[in-house]
Amino acid sequence: MAERKDRMALLSKYDKFHTLKYGDKPTYNRWSEQWAADALIDSYGIKQCIDLLEYYFDTARNPTWKYFSNFANDIKIAKERIEQDNLERQERRQKAKEWLRD
Numbered sequence: 001m002a003e004r005k006d007r008m009a010l011l012s013k014y015d016k017f018h019t020l021k022y023g024d025k026p027t028y029n030r031w032s033e034q035w036a037a038d039a040l041i042d043s044y045g046i047k048q049c050i051d052l053l054e055y056y057f058d059t060a061r062n063p064t065w066k067y068f069s070n071f072a073n074d075i076k077i078a079k080e081r082i083e084q085d086n087l088e089r090q091e092r093r094q095k096a097k098e099w100l101r102d
Helices: 004-022 030-044 046-059 065-070 072-101
Strands: none
Touching: 004 030, 004 046, 004 065, 030 046, 030 065, 030 072, 046 065, 046 072, 065 072
16 A cells, blocks of 8 residues: 555646646545555556656646546556657667668
8 A cells, every 4th residue: 555645646746737737726536536546556656657647648638537547557558659669760760870871
């Protein structure tokens, strides 16, 4: 079980990102959603949860806490695929540059 301060820190990060995106505070029950935050932190750790939350807010059209807490694994997989694709593209560009130099 994650510590209470970590659960509340994750929810506070969500509040911060939501406020920056929409200009108002989110409406959800912090006390009941702390258990979803607990499960996320137990599964991924606080640092990765915050990274996933930041990625989610950067990419989602209408981010919500409920969606994030229910589909964090799908978000994680999508983020890893994008990072892998970017790495492969970078390697291909480097090989193409080397090939053109020869």
